[in-house]
Amino acid sequence: MPVLNIQKFSFTYPGVDHPSLQNINLPIKRNKITALIGPSGCGKSTLLRSMNRIHDLYPGNKYEGKIEFTDSDKNISDILDIKKENEFIELRQRIGMIFQKPTPFPMSIFDNVAYGLKIAGVKNKTELADRVEIALKGSALWKEVYDRLDKSAMGLSGGQQQRLCIARAVAVKPEVLLFDEPTSALDPISTGAIEELIVELKKDVSIAIVTHNMQQASRISDYTAFMYLGDLVEYDKTENIFLNPQEKKTEDYITGRFG
Amino acid sequence: MSRLLVNKIFLALSVLSALIGLAFLAWILITLFIKGLGSFHFGLFLNDLIDGGLRNLIIGQFILAGLASIIGIPLGMAAGIYIQEYGRGRYANLIRDLSDIMMSAPSIVIGAFVYAVIVVPTGGTSGFAGAIALAIMMLPVVINTTDNMLSLVPRELREAGIALGASKYKVIIDIVIKAAKVGIMTGILLAFARIIGETAPLLFTSETSNYFSLDLTESFPSLTVSIYDLANEPEESSRDLAWAASFILTVLVLIINLSGRFITRNKK
Numbered sequence: 001m002p003v004l005n006i007q008k009f010s011f012t013y014p015g016v017d018h019p020s021l022q023n024i025n026l027p028i029k030r031n032k033i034t035a036l037i038g039p040s041g042c043g044k045s046t047l048l049r050s051m052n053r054i055h056d057l058y059p060g061n062k063y064e065g066k067i068e069f070t071d072s073d074k075n076i077s078d079i080l081d082i083k084k085e086n087e088f089i090e091l092r093q094r095i096g097m098i099f100q101k102p103t104p105f106p107m108s109i110f111d112n113v114a115y116g117l118k119i120a121g122v123k124n125k126t127e128l129a130d131r132v133e134i135a136l137k138g139s140a141l142w143k144e145v146y147d148r149l150d151k152s153a154m155g156l157s158g159g160q161q162q163r164l165c166i167a168r169a170v171a172v173k174p175e176v177l178l179f180d181e182p183t184s185a186l187d188p189i190s191t192g193a194i195e196e197l198i199v200e201l202k203k204d205v206s207i208a209i210v211t212h213n214m215q216q217a218s219r220i221s222d223y224t225a226f227m228y229l230g231d232l233v234e235y236d237k238t239e240n241i242f243l244n245p246q247e248k249k250t251e252d253y254i255t256g257r258f259g
Numbered sequence: 260m261s262r263l264l265v266n267k268i269f270l271a272l273s274v275l276s277a278l279i280g281l282a283f284l285a286w287i288l289i290t291l292f293i294k295g296l297g298s299f300h301f302g303l304f305l306n307d308l309i310d311g312g313l314r315n316l317i318i319g320q321f322i323l324a325g326l327a328s329i330i331g332i333p334l335g336m337a338a339g340i341y342i343q344e345y346g347r348g349r350y351a352n353l354i355r356d357l358s359d360i361m362m363s364a365p366s367i368v369i370g371a372f373v374y375a376v377i378v379v380p381t382g383g384t385s386g387f388a389g390a391i392a393l394a395i396m397m398l399p400v401v402i403n404t405t406d407n408m409l410s411l412v413p414r415e416l417r418e419a420g421i422a423l424g425a426s427k428y429k430v431i432i433d434i435v436i437k438a439a440k441v442g443i444m445t446g447i448l449l450a451f452a453r454i455i456g457e458t459a460p461l462l463f464t465s466e467t468s469n470y471f472s473l474d475l476t477e478s479f480p481s482l483t484v485s486i487y488d489l490a491n492e493p494e495e496s497s498r499d500l501a502w503a504a505s506f507i508l509t510v511l512v513l514i515i516n517l518s519g520r521f522i523t524r525n526k527k
Contacts, residue, residue: 052422054418054421054422057417057418057421057427059347085426088424089424089425089426090424091424092421092422092423092424093423093424096422096423097418097419097422099415099418099419099422100415101413101415103413103415103416103418103419105416105419105420105433105434105437105438106434106437106438106440107433107437115420115423115425115433116423116424116425119423119424119425119429120424165419168423169422169423172423172424
């Protein structure tokens with residue numbers, strides 16, 4: 001059973017007649033990395049942002065179809081059915097998101113990582129400290145920051161900030177992590193560190209990642225979905241997509257004929 | 260060749276206009292310092308106006324401006340947050356436009372408004388009426404700064420908070436306002452500096468008093484209104500006192516203004 005099962009999914013932005021995504025069928029498999037690739041404007045970020053309903057921050061969007069979420073206890077629910085505030089909070093604690101630009105909050109490193117935990121209701125100081133430490137170790141940042149946890153997170157480098165954002169998302173023990181071009185604002189060395197971290201994380205979480213960088217998709221993902229103009233053109237194991245694509249469009253894109 | 264010449268003429272004209280502007284500013288400050296310092300002595304801080312000092316007026320002015328801030332800052336911030344974070348479309352734009360218009364409303368008109376709405380029905384001038392007039396002066400500045408500073412906070416930061424499961428109001432309070440804190444604080448300080456030097460809104464609302472007073476239901480001591488009164492007195496001593504008071508007021512406003520700039524520069 002995939003952790004997320006997207007079925008006959010269409011999405012329309014407010015004030016637009018034409019849907020930005022139409023009839024998408026895509027599984028996000030448990031403890032695997034699924035890469036979403038495609039040229040700008042193909043809808044890959046729109047699809048990713050539907051999986052935690054972050055679109056709902058802005059009113060007037062239209063969803064159709066289903067996004068079935070099977071949690072670790074095998075309970076199945078449809079993400080698109082969520083209406084209540086507390087259900088949204090639960091959804092976003094289970095399906096975390098990392099953005100293109102690092103988004104440290106204007107507070108200390110510790111408070112950044114503890115933020116989601118506090119919202120989840122963790123009040124005990126020792127438990128908070130333990131889980132912050134685990135999260136920072138899990139995102140390979142602990143050694144660099146353990147002696148300045150009370151310092152502002154704004155003083156970290158771009159790569160460190162992004163790892164902090166990953167730690168912040170990991171701290172609440174999500175089941176799925178959504179990465180929206182997480183390395184496009186970073187230098188090659190930081191990018192390498194983040195990629196290693198993402199591969200490491202799939203032991204515990206299922207991952208969907210939007211990327212512009214085809215090498216990145218081929219390096220880290222297990223499955224790849226190629227999207228074009230709001231359609232899902234092809235989905236397969238990553239090696240098949242890159243070595244033996246079935247669709248002409250996919251082949252043209254990965255060989256760099258357009259994009 | 261001719262372009263170079265035009266360039267030089269233009270530069271010369273710009274420098275000249277800047278110098279003229281600065282010269283007037285310097286003239287005002289120098290006059291104020293000479294006349295003000297001549298009449299300045301520390302006894303002014305120890306005696307009330309009735310005994311030839313300024314103590315009650317300085318304290319009164321701060322109480323009026325402080326009370327105005329207690330009313331104006333929360334209201335203005337709430338309105339600014341509404342416009343930027345919650346309001347959509349027409350309503351928010353209407354409030355924004357109204358606030359812009361209020362910003363340029365003549366202060367004497369606001370004084371007259373409060374006179375009609377509060378002083379007349381309550382049967383007389385009072386500290387409360389003065390503070391309310393100052394709060395109205397302050398409101399558009401606070402609304403505007405809050406609105407502008409919040410608009411500078413990147414959308415991604417709000418999304419990141421929401422993506423961690425925080426509700427919208429929590430994101431605003433914990434993250435967005437913190438990110439905009441320095442800018443909002445500077446705006447509030449500048450708004451405070453503006454109202455502490457206002458005379459017109461107080462002229463028919465709080466008036467002033469020669470005695471020390473904490474009773475906000477009566478006419479209330481005000482430095483600026485007393486400067487206006489003293490400057491109209493025939494005796495030389497009253498006019499000297501007005502100079503000293505003007506000097507003290509200017510220094511106070513200058514300190515508040517500079518500390519506003521200092522905060523922005525150091526926290527960026």
